[in-house]
Each structure stands twice: as structure tokens, then as C-alpha cells.
Amino acid sequence: MYTFAVRDEGSSVYNALTKLIEADANWKRLKKGNPKANLIFLERNNQPFWKFGHQPGLKQLTNYYRGSEVICRKVKLVSVLAHHFALKNQDIFQWLPESFIIRPIQNLENYAAMKSKKPRALEKVTDERGEFIKAFERHRNSGRGEAWIAKSSTGAKGEGIIISRSPDDLISAIENQPEPHIVQKYIEKPLLLSGQRKFDVRCWVVLDHEYNIHLMKEGVLRTSSDAYDEDNLTRITSHLTNHCIQEEQSANFGKYEEGNEMFFAEFDGFLKEKYGTSMVGKILPQIRMIVKECLLAIKEDINTDHLSYQSFQVFGFDFMIDAAFKVWLIEINGAPACAKRLLPQLTSGIFTMVIKQVFPSDVTCDEQAGDCTEECAFETL
DSSP states (O other), rough: OOOEESSSSSOOHHHHHHHHTTTSEEEHHHHHHHHTSSSSOOOOTTTTGGSSSSSSTOOOOOOSTTTTGGGHHHHHHHHHHHHHHHTTTOGGGSSSEEEEOOOOOHHHHHHHHHHTTTTTTTTTTTOHHHHOOOHHHHHHHHTTOOOEEEEEEEOOOOTTOOEEHHHHHHHHHHHTTTSOOEEEEOSSSSSBBBBTOOOOEEEEEEEOTOEEEESSSSSSEEEEEOOOOOTOOOOOOGGGOHHHHHHOOOTTSSSSSSEEEHHHHHHHHHHHHHHHHIIIIIIHHHHHHHHHHHHTTTTTOOTTTTTEEEEEEEEEEEEEEEOOOOEEEEEEEEOOOOOOHHHHHHHHHHHIIIIHHHHHHOOOHHHHHHHHHHHEEEOOO
């Protein structure tokens, strides 16, 4: 008999996974705060890792890798990838839009005051507004577009995003915010769907307890409700595809796709019909490469090989595709929600590929066949 405890009761993914586990006779649920359970579903922002791995003979698994937030916060992601590619002597902006870290003056002043006390801890704090201005001028002079987008390091659901062709406006807006921002080259020539609409691509990735990377074969396009308007950057529903923005601000929400979601099979049909290409031929190889590169970049810092407990984690990778079919990484979510239609595949895959591997139990041949079906919903990179 194995035991599990659920600290995160607000996650649709872990609520669904909890139901799967409760239906398995090999598992017993303990109270929320019990640190002695075999399997512990932690909250995104409350992860007491120091409590685990201290009971002799108790095998433990948590649903987050300690330190994984370095790729899930926008500023840290840019810093991590910059370091990673510098070591390889490669360009960081191969598939990440050109990005710069800008901190509000007040934020910089606070760091300066703290640096006298903790110089080593803060020696990597940077502000790249000067580099941004130079990049803006370079892009403008070369005719590669003048639009840039500013995003808070911890922002979510499209909150606080600014798109502008004025570097002064972007920097001024950041100065009024408490947190550092990423200013990133806006993809001005995106691939468009019917109705001339933008979209982004969400892919789900399971990083298992042995640091194997499993990419879910099915994903979703989150589509805009209104036609892309390159000349009007303030028409937010033509530029940002976040569900909450589309549903709240566009009268056309759901007009083209139910819930503004298009799944990979339909998108593949669109690519074949309109462009004579496919997801397999043009898009997925790029996605696989980016996902693998990002997770391997942090492997030495977050893997649990040296710890007395194990971890796994679900990530949501968000991409844009431009008119030349180039895939660009937009951000990584360390606690992603899941499209309702795909939730059974995701949770069954986690249960089969991770939980049952760490905590094996006797299963029948029929059950094994069912597990294979769920595993086949993923590919290992």
C-alpha cells in the first residue's frame, strides 16, 4: 500500500490525477500537510522540499523539480539560456525572440542598496535598456520591424503586456511597475489562420523522475477571435491569444473554433491544404529541439540524482510560428492547466509513465495494454 497527500487542491491537472490514484486499490490518501506520504502533490508557490527524504526506507516523489522556476519566469529564462548558449559559443536568439532585461529604476536602486550587503548574490543583476535601444535602432535601420513587446517576469494571463514601436513608451511603462520586465522583439509576420488570425501553440511536456523528457503528441492552438492588425498594436484581441483576454474582450470569441482552441489534427489539415506542408515536416522537429534544449540547459542544477527523494514535473511550452514556418519559444509554464479534451491523456500518461514506475504494483495484461495506450500519447525525446 502506497500513500499520497495533496497540497494543491486548485489544480485541474492534479485534481484529475487524484481521482485516478484514488480509484487504485494500491493507494491511500493522507492528510494534506503530511510530509511522510510516498507521493506528494505540492502547490506551485509553496514547496517545502526540505521536509522530504528524511524517513529511512520511505520512497518519496514530488510533482515539482526544485529550482525549475529558473525557466518558468521570463527574466530568469533569458538569463539561463544566455548562459547556456554562451558556454556553447552559440547565438541565444536562434529560436528565442531577441530579448532584453529591463528593471525599473526603483528596482535597481533596491538592488544597489542590497548589493553592499550581499555582493556575490547580486552580482548577476543586470539592466539591458542600453542594449535594447541599440537593438531597436538596428532592427529599424535594417527594415526588420520596429514593434517590441514588454512582459513582466511573473505576469500571467496577458496581464501588463505592452506592445509598442516606441522604446521610450516601453521603458516608461516599465518604470511604473515594481518588477523587472523582458522586452522582446515582436513577431510582426506571424503565420495566420483563416480569418487572418494569430495563434500560439501550447505543448505539454512531462519530465519524469529519471529526467526523461516526454512530449505529448497532441497539443492545442490558442487562437485569436479577431483579424491580425499589424498597424494597430492597441487592438489587444488581434495580438494576444490568451483565453481570458479573448473571452472577456472579443465579441467573436468562439466564432471560428469552440473555445478558441484548434487541435493539432485540424491544424495539420490546414497546413497541408493551404501550404502543402505538415506538422511532422515543418513544425514538430523544431518544437522537439527547443523543448529538449531548454530542459537539458538546467539538468545539472535541478536533477534529483543526489537527493533522497525524486521529482517529476509537467511543463507547458508556448510557441509562436512565423510566416516562414519558424517556431519561436515564447515562454514556459511550470504549472500549466490543460485543455479539457486532452486532460485524460495527460493525467493517465503521468500515472503510467511516472507514478507507476516509481511505485510499481501487480497489474493484469489488460491493464498493461491500457497503459501502453496512454504511453503512446507521448513521445520520448
